[in-house]
Amino acid sequence: MKNNKLIMTMLILLVAIALVGVVAIVMVLNHNGQDPNKEPTIDEVMEATVDIPEITTNLASDDFIRISFKIQTDSKKAKEELEKRSFQINNIIILELSEKTAETIKGKEGQQQLEEDLKVKTNELMQDGKVEKVYITQFLLQ
Secondary structure, eight states: OHHHHHHHHHHHHHHHHHHHHHHHHHHHHHHTTOOTTOOOOHHHHHHTEEEEEEEEEEOTTSOEEEEEEEEEESSHHHHHHHHHTHHHHHHHHHHHHHTOOHHHHSSHHHHHHHHHHHHHHHHHHOSSOOEEEEEEEEEEEO
């Protein structure tokens, strides 16, 4: 009876030690020596960025806009997916702009809101990554 308790205790300790070892190995392998708080270099950003060429479309206020974007993704794989989805991205941009008036996107806050809206809508499509940031690179409102 005492022997069974001793064997059971040793087995429990062995399993616990093995479990801790496995967790430690997984954490070390996943970390890869990269600091998760480290900002990417500009070269890393450019490798994961997609250019959206100039789009000219009407706004809800009967004005029109010429606008282009750079969309930063979180990986090269996400960039490749975004490039394949360029027609869907153009559609999202045109639909979003068709709901805006010249007054709502004239200033800094309006443009930042447009960038955020496009980021959210684009992320809803993405399967192999996500959009980190949308940048307006050209803006002409008439």
